[in-house]
Amino acid sequence: MSNQTSNAVMSTYGRFPISIVEGKGSYVWDDKGTKYLDYVSGLATCNLGHVPDAVEEAVQAQLSKLWHCTNLYHIPTQEQLAEKLAQHSCGDQVFFCNSGAEANEAAIKIAKKYGHDVLKQDNPLIVTFQNSFHGRTMATLTATGQEKIQQGFAPLTPGFTYLSYNDNHALSQLQELSPVAVMLELVQGEGGVIPVEKEWIQQLEAICQEQGILLMVDEIQTGMGRTGKLFAYEHYQIEPDVITIAKGLGSGLPIGAMIAKEEVAKVFSPGTHGSTFGGNPVSTTAGLATIDQLTTPGVLEHAQEMADLIWQGLEQLAAEKEEIKSVRGKGLLIGLEVTGAAIDYVNKAREEEQLLIVVAGPHIVRILPPLTTTKAEAEQFLEKINHIFQ
Template sequence: MSTQTSQTTAVMNTYGRFPITLVSGKGSYVYTDDGTRYLDFTAGIATCNLGHTPEAVKDALHKQIDTLWHVSNLYTIPAQNKLASLLTENLPLDQVFFCNSGAEANEAAIKLVKKYWFDHGEHSRNTIVTFTQSFHGRTGTTMAATGQEKIHQGFTPLTPGFHYAPFNDDKGLDVINKDTTAAVMLELIQGEGGVIPAQRAWIEKLQQTCNANQVPILIDEVQSGAGRTGTFFAFEQYPVSPDIVTSAKGLGSGFPIGAMLASKTFADHFTPGSHGSTFGGNPLAATAAAETVSIIRNPEFLEQVKQNSETLKKALQRLQTKTDLIKEVRGKGFLIGLELTVEATELIRALHTRQILTLPAGPNVLRLVPPLTVTEKEIMTFITGLTETINEIENGGNKS
């Protein structure tokens, strides 16, 4: 195990880094500077959906690197057109704006909604309803859209125009109205907020409420998209018809790219000069994403995700019956949260000793987001390591 400790460097201290230095990766495994191999159930925080350095994406990038790296969005970029067609195929969404991250995609979605109402002369519709425990990014505006006080601390005054309603609560929908509500923005599975899935009946009522008040629905699929829940987007499993969807993370197999998809009704309100991005959807990023999306959209690939994620979830549920350490197993597909009776970091650090990487999602939730290509054998390796680690913690730190 790498023993590098925290020290002063020229890199700003904005992350609570673990003392592990990763230098290479392949499939479901990453390797440290001293050669230690870790089973990676973080996937770059739900980003390396095809595993580390997938061959097909690597080959496509090599061809593009030999051809063209970057041009301005003032010119047509063929890979963008291909990617946009792949993303909107068989969905109620018509056009795509490309950027570099999930936060940027959410910024674009917020701007688009504002522009829509401005163009319609309805300037009083200037409040976007988001939900408690949501996470939409760390830029000035997406931070304000996020319904978590800890994200806001130290950065007031926040960008105005957001109302935080309770998640999965019918009463929270009462604030939606046709006079002041510009949009409703939500995650169908709150990732950073604790891996909390939206309830199907609540989403159905949310859709009905928005329809009655002519309020557009913005769905943040930055973490739940790109096949992570067993369909390309999580909203495909819910009774909801979004007007705008945002995506990033797993979209480019680790290459920085974000996307905002919108129905033509809204997309038409972004005209030349209304929004832009220097690097958004450049030839390299769009090529990586197009290859990634074409693989993930394959029905056989998604069926394998459903089967293997169900194997993982059932194994976790069996483990839950044998320990008091796990209070709840929740989530969809390979976006799973384990609510614990101990702090998540205690379990995360203990798993490091068994060469397994996991993530927190709040103080007491362990988040599991392995590559979508993880095998059944690798899932069982993880379950064995987790079981041994839990037994060790319950036995007071004595290895059994």
């Protein structure tokens, strides 16, 4: 029985009717041998394309040395990756885990601990934003400002409140609330590919600095080069106190991380947080090879060039087609706002053009090319998307 029809997997996903069995670069193949141009990239995870050579080589070598080691001992690849992440971000210290939700859980825990230990608050409050997405665990689905994701899971985790994204009124509300932390995405990904407004995020940062509120950016979807910079916060000249990443960090192997400034990081001490697999030798080896690739001169510049080419083509298409209301996002995290049902375009793309794209809400088609996609592939994509909107 093919995986796609197995009844043994819990039904937490609505799945498309194909089984992907192989991938290389910007392409994947299904179990029938059909080749697809993959502009989903494992939902912003395979940022270097599928099975990138440098990461594969490093992981293969690590696999014949050591697979797992408890965090009760030093793990050299973990320490090296932490150094690299600190070197390339405004943070100082890193906690490793296995997924995005876990990275946000770590951020939520460190913020609460900072509230108790440093600010001497009894009930530290965390502000998040309407329409956000921060994960599916109890604390992160509570942080997520979408009722549909919280429905059926009450009682939720206490200590969260939600404000309106890109809204000036939210800035004055923030001042009144005096929370310990604000957590937000710089492009709301799952919520419909909505980029933050530069002036607004800069004002928000200024309030955080004035009032001693921690600024925590969830870069799980926007990080690792997805928006054309290693971290999306670099576009806005802001300096978050906490950054969470996952998805693209391991090029497809499971790894998450919470990066914090030293002042915040120091509230964690032995026994306050942990994870058996967090910072595992294999996943941190993948992370090291990935970050080495992403910081190689020319790689992010190429991603930005491909983004420019794709945006130009999509904007031209949007100008011609009434059914496309807007093109939005940042870099290679792109949303097409359509008047009809986004899922119909996604299905047409897969069935008729062997092009994989996804939705981000009922009227948003989401396009997530690998950062390594070539000019020829980007042109092929534009041809395919033009056919879909014929």
